[in-house]
Amino acid sequence: MKTFTYRSATGFADGLEPGAVFLAGGTNLVDLMKLGVAAPDVLVDVNRLVADEISELPGGGLRIGAGVRNSDLAADPRVRTRYPVLSQALLAGASGQLRNMATTGGNLLQRTRCRYFMDATKPCNKHAPGTGCPARDGDHRNLAILGGSDACIATHPSDMAVALVALDAVVNTSGPAGERRIPAEELHRLPGDAPERDTVLEHGELITSVDLPAVEVTNSAYRKARDRASYAFAVGSVAAALTVAGGTVGDVRLAWGAVAPKPWRARIAEERLRGAPATRESFLAAADAELAGARALRDNAYKIALMRNLTASVLERLAAAGGTR
Amino acid sequence: MRLTVNGIEHDLDLDPRTTVLDALREHLDLTGAKKGCDHGQCGACTVLLDGRRVNSCLLLAVAHQDAEIRTVEGFEDHPVQRGFLEHDGFQCGYCTPGQICSAVGMLDEVERGWPSAATGGDPEGEDLLSDAEIRERMSGNLCRCGAYPNMVPAIREAAGR
Structure with missing residues (x-):
């Protein structure tokens, strides 16, 4: 690990400072520093700076302090009751130990687990811009089918972020240009020809909290497919919320994880579903419409069938659960 | 820097890169917590930080000077330790200190009614110590010997003591 100066943050x-990186739970950053993929000159510890409380917002939403640990957020009774998809997504991720340290802000900013990104000795346009992407012809079994570019097909690894995108959450930041409110869906960017930038955040811009809007649909769920029963990253996941009235889809929110460089809001599928019959056929057709834009490589084409079936399965279950407001 | 481990304060002169795990093992002669993978994937380094289970290999010591750290050396004849002995919950023993610290933290989480991926939406009225629950909640601790079947009853029994 390259040496660094440690500082406990006293202000935003x-x-x-050039070369400064924020440290929160450290569950991803410290690992990347050990691997030599991250090499900050200054580590700015924000654990005493950011809020670690969940509070009610006027109008019925919740504000989650950026320092709230994943385990506390998943266990919060308000989150479990009003936003089950978020609690389920958090509990589907990592292990008890990691959830106890990992924070809301840090979870959003975790980096891809693409094996070439994680290996400082390998070329990778994300950790060493311009060096190329060995994943295209190499190990890409768990990489993107949507939103990738010639430069990068890494997937965003967070489960929590997929739920936040489905819920229309807003990320609050404080930085050189003052305070900003960024829709969760717009926080992460697609790689294009600059895959080294995961998000739209500027240097020195800190996530201070995440706002969940007032609940419109409490009938929500998260389902994750992975290579083993627990403690593994997704190979595909679905966050969904649904209302059904008279056999017809009312409101629907759909976001996919582990298929794109960012949490993927399936807006084409949502559009197809509103007002459509709440049937398996509709759900499959909507997933197909979203997946029409998918581009698979040699070893990740299975994700197309996986997302189609996973989406229909989650929506069927939500429809059966009543889908009432 | 100062680290508080098992109730004792230690003044140490450490490089800022030192993890809590390395501080324990290399500087405080507390070798219970093990360095398995050193990347937060195996759980062998699990300790309690202010009562909560965490991977000590991913903690920078400099960032946790105000915390109360508890290692397996801080437990004496704990119900979880007795459970592991009575049920033969280990073979080689390398992962055991991490399993024990993790189980202690896990039982506290159960006590507080925390849900898990096995619970589903609502922990009310669920048996949070079923086989499926214990296996899910302990999934952050790997055992290369595969001694899992005996750990499950060891942990469940400790919950009642």
Whole structure:
């Protein structure tokens, strides 16, 4: 590990220093520093700076402090009752130990687990811009089928972020340009020809909290497919919320994980579903419409069938659960 | 820097890169917590940080000077330890200190009614110590010997003591 200066943050401006990186739970950053993939000059510890409380927002939403640990967020009775998809997504991720350290802000900013990104000795356009992408012809079994570019097909690994995107959450930040409110769906960017930038955040811009809008649909769920029963990253996941009235889809929110460089809001599928019969046939057709834009490589084409079936299965279950407001 | 381990304060002169795990093993002669993978994937380094189970290999010591750290050396004849002995919950023993610290933290989480991926939506009225629950909640601790079948009853029994 390259040596660094450690500083406990006293104000938001501490992160502006060149070479400075924010440290929260450290469950991903410390690992990347050990691997030599991250090499900050200054580590700015924000654990005493950011809020670690969940509070009610006027109008019925919740504000989650960026320092709230994943385990506390998953266990919060308000989250479990009003946003089950979020609690389920958190509990589907990592292990008890990691959830106890990992924070809301840090979870959003975790990096891809693409094996070439994680290996400092390999070329990778994300950790060493311009060096190429060995994944295209190499190990890409768990990489993107949507939103990738010639430069990068890494997938975003978070489960929590997929639920936040489905819920229309808003990410609050504080940085050099003052405070910003960024829709969760717009926080992460597609790689294009600059895969080294995962998000739209500027240097020194810190996530301070995440707002969940007032609940419109509590009938929500998260389902994750993975290579083993527990403690593994997704190979595909679905966050969904649904209302059904008279056999017809009312409101629907659909986001996919582990298929794209960012949590993927399936807006084409949502559009197809609103007002459509709440049947398996509709659900499959909507997934197909979204997946029409998918581009698979040699070893990840299975994700197309997986997402089709996973989506229909989750929506069928939500429809059967009543789908009432 | 200062680290508080098992109720004792230690003043140490450490490089900022030192993890809590390395501080325990290399500087405090507390070798219970093990370095399995050193990447937060195996759970062998599990300790309690202010009462909560965490992977000590992913903690920078410099960032946790105000915390109360508890290692397996801080337990004496704990019900979880007795359970592992009575049920033969180990073979080679390498992962055992991490399993024990993790189980202690896990039982506290159960006590507080925390849900798990096995629970589903609502922990009310669920048996949070079923085989499926214990296996899911302990999935952050790997055992290369595969001694899992005996750990499950060891942990469940400890919950009642």
